[in-house]
Amino acid sequence: MRLFEYALVSGVLYGLFYGFIGVGLNLLFGVMRLVNLAHGDLVVWGGYLAYSLTTSAHVNPLWAIPLSIPLALVGGLILYLITVPRLRRAEDTETSSLILFFGVSQVLVALATMKYGTNQVTLPELGNPVMIFGQPYAASLVASAALAVPALALFYYYLYRTRLGLATRAVMANEEEAVASGVRVRRVATSAFVIGIAFAAAAGPLATFMLGGINPTTGGGLTITAFTIIIIGSLGNPLGTAAGGILYGLASSLTQAYAAPWTGMVPYALLLAVVLLRPSGLFGRRVRVA
Amino acid sequence: MPLVVVGAVLAAGPSLYNNLAFLTTLTIYILLAQGVNIVYGFTGYLPFGFVGFFGAGIYGSSLAIVYWHVGGYAAIGLGALTSVVAAVIVSPLLRLSGAYFALATLAASQALYFIVANESWTFGESGMSLPLLFSPTALYVLSVVAVVLTLVVVVYVRDSHFGLSLRAIRSDAVSAAMAGVNVVRTRTIAWLVAAALAGVAGALWALMTSAFYAETPFDLTISVYAIVFALFGGVRTVIGPVVGAVVLYSLYQYIGISNPQYFELIYGLLIVVLVLFLPGGLTSLVGGRGDRPAWWNRVVRRRSAPEVTP
Amino acid sequence: MSTLLEVRDVAKSFGAFVALSGVSLQVDEGQSLGLVGPNGSGKTTLINVLSGVYKPTHGSVALRGRDVTGLAPHRLCALGMNRTFQVPRPLAGLTVAENIALVRPSRHGSADLDFDVLEFVGLARVAARRVSALTSGEQKLLDLARALAARPDVLFVDELGAGLNPSELDHVADLLRALRERGVALVVVEHLMGFLEQVVDQVVVLNAGTPIFEGTLRQAIADPRVIEIFLGTHA
Numbered sequence: 001m002r003l004f005e006y007a008l009v010s011g012v013l014y015g016l017f018y019g020f021i022g023v024g025l026n027l028l029f030g031v032m033r034l035v036n037l038a039h040g041d042l043v044v045w046g047g048y049l050a051y052s053l054t055t056s057a058h059v060n061p062l063w064a065i066p067l068s069i070p071l072a073l074v075g076g077l078i079l080y081l082i083t084v085p086r087l088r089r090a091e092d093t094e095t096s097s098l099i100l101f102f103g104v105s106q107v108l109v110a111l112a113t114m115k116y117g118t119n120q121v122t123l124p125e126l127g128n129p130v131m132i133f134g135q136p137y138a139a140s141l142v143a144s145a146a147l148a149v150p151a152l153a154l155f156y157y158y159l160y161r162t163r164l165g166l167a168t169r170a171v172m173a174n175e176e177e178a179v180a181s182g183v184r185v186r187r188v189a190t191s192a193f194v195i196g197i198a199f200a201a202a203a204g205p206l207a208t209f210m211l212g213g214i215n216p217t218t219g220g221g222l223t224i225t226a227f228t229i230i231i232i233g234s235l236g237n238p239l240g241t242a243a244g245g246i247l248y249g250l251a252s253s254l255t256q257a258y259a260a261p262w263t264g265m266v267p268y269a270l271l272l273a274v275v276l277l278r279p280s281g282l283f284g285r286r287v288r289v290a
Numbered sequence: 291m292p293l294v295v296v297g298a299v300l301a302a303g304p305s306l307y308n309n310l311a312f313l314t315t316l317t318i319y320i321l322l323a324q325g326v327n328i329v330y331g332f333t334g335y336l337p338f339g340f341v342g343f344f345g346a347g348i349y350g351s352s353l354a355i356v357y358w359h360v361g362g363y364a365a366i367g368l369g370a371l372t373s374v375v376a377a378v379i380v381s382p383l384l385r386l387s388g389a390y391f392a393l394a395t396l397a398a399s400q401a402l403y404f405i406v407a408n409e410s411w412t413f414g415e416s417g418m419s420l421p422l423l424f425s426p427t428a429l430y431v432l433s434v435v436a437v438v439l440t441l442v443v444v445v446y447v448r449d450s451h452f453g454l455s456l457r458a459i460r461s462d463a464v465s466a467a468m469a470g471v472n473v474v475r476t477r478t479i480a481w482l483v484a485a486a487l488a489g490v491a492g493a494l495w496a497l498m499t500s501a502f503y504a505e506t507p508f509d510l511t512i513s514v515y516a517i518v519f520a521l522f523g524g525v526r527t528v529i530g531p532v533v534g535a536v537v538l539y540s541l542y543q544y545i546g547i548s549n550p551q552y553f554e555l556i557y558g559l560l561i562v563v564l565v566l567f568l569p570g571g572l573t574s575l576v577g578g579r580g581d582r583p584a585w586w587n588r589v590v591r592r593r594s595a596p597e598v599t600p
Numbered sequence: 601m602s603t604l605l606e607v608r609d610v611a612k613s614f615g616a617f618v619a620l621s622g623v624s625l626q627v628d629e630g631q632s633l634g635l636v637g638p639n640g641s642g643k644t645t646l647i648n649v650l651s652g653v654y655k656p657t658h659g660s661v662a663l664r665g666r667d668v669t670g671l672a673p674h675r676l677c678a679l680g681m682n683r684t685f686q687v688p689r690p691l692a693g694l695t696v697a698e699n700i701a702l703v704r705p706s707r708h709g710s711a712d713l714d715f716d717v718l719e720f721v722g723l724a725r726v727a728a729r730r731v732s733a734l735t736s737g738e739q740k741l742l743d744l745a746r747a748l749a750a751r752p753d754v755l756f757v758d759e760l761g762a763g764l765n766p767s768e769l770d771h772v773a774d775l776l777r778a779l780r781e782r783g784v785a786l787v788v789v790e791h792l793m794g795f796l797e798q799v800v801d802q803v804v805v806l807n808a809g810t811p812i813f814e815g816t817l818r819q820a821i822a823d824p825r826v827i828e829i830f831l832g833t834h835a
Contacts, residue, residue: 103561
């Protein structure tokens with residue numbers, strides 16, 4: 001029973017973090033049908049930034065979060081300007097972007113390997129374990145989950161309480177109609193892109209805690225997991241993404257507890273089940289079938 | 291004509307560069323890139339998990355050798371059959387489109403990996419080891435034959451009514467259906483043919499490698515290489531994927547093995563440049579004018595006489 | 601004349617939205633029927649149901665007495681039903697000739713369509729061009745030629761006239777009249793009454809997904825119910 005309880009609590013903690021990873025990706029895919037296969041690698045680079053801060057400046061790794069955001073905004077804008085206008089003119093934007101961002105992902109992995117090597121990199125523990133229902137959980141785990149909550153709330157606020165968010169949702173629902181109603185799609189697209197990338201980078205230190213360390217190839221798995229989550233939780237629905245994250249976290253930690261060798265299969269099995277049985281996701285009505 | 295050239299060059303391969311393992315692997319990549327060409331080039335579905343069919347071919351042929359003691363040719367046939375069966379099982383994924391399809395096939399291939407890696411009857415823990423059924427030279431000859439036969443298949447797909455139907459579906463499935471094309475059946479046949487090619491490639495790889503763990507046959511890098519080789523050379527052409535595989539796999543052989551991160555960097559940048567500036571691949575630069583990227587036409591037109599349009 | 605196409609009590613809804621309900625009509629061999637109604641009255645939805653793009657939620661469609669309800673477009677094409685698209689959808693990336701070569705003609709066809717369709721619509725001179733190089737008027741003609749290449753007995757024509765200039769419009773009206781003479785039954789969706797007058801015998805008026813009138817075009821124009829839906833209650 002204690003194993004079950006432990007699996008449940010850590011499932012929720014991991015799930016919140018995965019929801020955090022998912023929202024940025026959701027934004028890019030929902031608004032522009034861009035498949036950012038470099039998303040996980042951006043998260044990993046956020047983690048490396050935290051690692052560099054702790055090893056060179058000996059500060060709390062969580063400082064990397066506010067520091068990474070402006071960097072990601074600038075980097076994201078540059079990447080946007082180079083790639084997106086041409087991609088949007090491509091014959092098949094979705095598939096072309098998938099291939100292109102895979103290339104970006106390879107570049108990020110290669111650069112990470114050159115700078116940090118292939119060994120696992122870890123961050124120092126934040127403090128004493130936290131007791132939940134009488135069982136200890138690492139402070140970094142709890143802190144990461146706790147930080148994911150305001151991040152998701154902020155995302156929700158942006159999407160549902162700001163004018164730009166309203167325009168963003170309009171573009172997600174129907175780009176042509178949004179244009180016809182005077183929405184400035186380019187502005188929406190640019191901000192969705194850079195915000196999505198900033199979310200990825202900000203999740204980096206948390207990922208390093210949650211996964212017990214990172215290496216240059218960690219990003220690929222994170223991207224797949226994030227995609228699974230946004231597909232489970234339905235596109236363009238931040239609450240769905242959070243719920244999808246928790247669902248995934250629970251499935252993953254229960255498998256870890258009771259059938260450990262199969263843990264790695266969880267995202268793939270979930271993804272297949274959802275796209276085949278309910279391609280619109282569990283929390284949405286939009287169907288995407290050829 | 292290109293068939294003869296490719297066949298002759300590959301046949302002369304060993305006298306040009308005496309490394310049969312490299313040359314055989316190259317032909318295996320040509321088969322995979324042609325499989326991607328048929329699925330992605332002609333139907334527009336990006337099979338990110340194409341490696342799953344490669345792995346299915348590897349394990350289908352290997353398990354047949356281990357349990358049934360079949361010969362080399364039968365193993366190749368059974369490898370192809372296993373991949374086709376796998377393709378039939380996952381054919382419901384063809385209902386999806388775009389990124390959903392790409393990621394779902396990826397998920398299916400990795401799910402297959404976990405099954406193979408965790409089961410004892412597939413030697414997931416102990417690893418597979420096979421008797422040597424062909425000499426390296428015989429195997430290379432066999433793989434060159436496979437490439438030539440594959441090119442015949444691709445020529446047929448390009449020039450036949452079947453190929454025209456595939457291109458029509460890729461352009462507009464509803465309109466193609468209205469022209470009398472059975473969309474589901476045509477797509478599924480292309481999918482099965484591509485899977486069979488990957489199955490043959492897998493069987494050849496198994497016969498060449500003879501001892502391996504499940505990680506290598508299901509490594510996603512293989513999917514990615516096949517996709518990029520095909521794109522680099524140019525999809526929807528017969529020769530493009532061959533050119534792509536030869537150029538890039540040679541580059542990999544030259545720098546990728548000693549300095550993988552540099553190869554990865556070049557590779558990544560190449561993908562970005564390709565998608566942004568040369569979506570039709572290398573062969574589009576010498577192909578019909580209509581396929582060439584606009585920037586190329588701008589550059590070239592400055593140096594040639596202005597075009598006269600009726 | 602015998603009945604070619606019989607539509608019985610067809611309904612189509614998308615979720616809670618009812619696009620069509622209680623649609624019954626019949627088309628005789630070689631007959632030319634107009635389908636009119638305000639925007640959103642369900643004309644194109646009906647064509648989509650009849651051509652197999654959508655499956656009806658309720659009701660049946662029969663061709664020469666054979667039930668064809670819910671068959672896929674390629675099956676209907678083989679049985680002798682075809683259509684054009686409101687926004688023409690010729691296959692981009694293929695040449696004009698390839699667009700026609702793709703089509704497998706119906707073997708049921710009894711209409712006299714044994715001719716070069718590109719010649720017929722006047723696109724033979726651009727046969728080698730890619731679709732992307734055609735004008736929008738030429739794309740509409742190609743869409744029509746593609747449908748004819750399948751040798752249909754009944755052809756659904758969805759706003760072929762929209763967006764054409766007067767001379768193109770005359771050309772298209774001539775083509776449709778020629779098809780009628782060759783025994784092709786037509787179901788023509790059109791807003792342009794002058795155009796419709798030239799090509800149809802009878803019209804069905806749809807409003808909010810339901811037929812409200814059936815008769816000649818002249819009768820339709822004089823009918824108070826029809827006037828009301830087109831001009832609104834304030835007229």
